[in-house]
Amino acid sequence: AQSVTQPDIHITVSEGASLELRCNYSYGATPYLFWYVQSPGQGLQLLLKYFSGDTLVQGIKGFEAEFKRSQSSFNLRKPSVHWSDAAEYFCAVGASGAAGNKLTFGGGTRVLVKP
Amino acid sequence: NAGVMQNPRHLVRRRGQEARLRCSPMKGHSHVYWYRQLPEEGLKFMVYLQKENIIDESGMPKERFSAEFPKEGPSILRIQQVVRGDSAAYFCASSPRQGTNTEAFFGQGTRLTVV
Numbered sequence: 001a002q003s004v005t006q007p008d009i010h011i012t013v014s015e016g017a018s019l020e021l022r023c024n025y026s027y028g029a030t031p032y033l034f035w036y037v038q039s040p041g042q043g044l045q046l047l048l049k050y051f052s053g054d055t056l057v058q059g060i061k062g063f064e065a066e067f068k069r070s071q072s073s074f075n076l077r078k079p080s081v082h083w084s085d086a087a088e089y090f091c092a093v094g095a096s097g098a099a100g101n102k103l104t105f106g107g108g109t110r111v112l113v114k115p
Numbered sequence: 116n117a118g119v120m121q122n123p124r125h126l127v128r129r130r131g132q133e134a135r136l137r138c139s140p141m142k143g144h145s146h147v148y149w150y151r152q153l154p155e156e157g158l159k160f161m162v163y164l165q166k167e168n169i170i171d172e173s174g175m176p177k178e179r180f181s182a183e184f185p186k187e188g189p190s191i192l193r194i195q196q197v198v199r200g201d202s203a204a205y206f207c208a209s210s211p212r213q214g215t216n217t218e219a220f221f222g223q224g225t226r227l228t229v230v
Contacts, residue, residue, distance in 0.1 A: 004157075006157075041226075043221045045221075101148060101218075103148075105158045
């Protein structure tokens with residue numbers, strides 16, 4: 001069965017500093033990987049996704065993520081954080097085949113941005 | 116094109132009552148997924164439906180929970196005889212077709228509180 005681990009429950013970063021959120025997955029086949037952001041009381045917004053091809057994926061809001069098969073990781077990065085990036089971030093892996101878009105989510109990383 | 120619409124946004128039920136959560140997928144989407152987010156946790160898959168069919172209900176509790184996606188109208192997640200442990204945010208996602216190389220779009224969720 002697939003699983004996703006986000007080792008950092010909370011991260012505090014200063015505005016303007018860089019941010020990296022870790023994600024490790026376990027999946028038997030080629031993974032389909034996603035990063036979502038959730039603002040308080042809101043739904044999930046897709047930041048970026050990896051299906052195949054270039055292992056460095058660009059997303060919205062200046063985020064990028066790198067797929068490293070050898071490390072089973074899909075870490076999210078942003079070079080310079082803005083106060084509006086304070087939110088909870090979820091990494092997810094998708095099951096292929098008949099399961100459609102059934103996603104397995106990590107536990108999330110809550111990001112706090114200091115002025 | 117409106118996004119995935121969930122209603123109500125907030126729902127309060129007393130123990131023992133029924134809760135009905137509705138999800139209208141994006142126009143042209145015939146695949147619906149329900150997820151549950153318990154407080155301070157990530158999202159957990161509950162059920163995957165296509166029009167008039169349940170495809171995967173492996174994440175649904177065995178009792179009290181049911182889901183449908185009729186030919187006409189929204190998808191409904193029904194929880195009978197609610198208990199305090201059912202308090203959570205319930206998210207619906209929709210996609211235009213099967214396959215993980217398609218993006219699933221999330222609604223803003225229904226926050227159920229059982230008192």
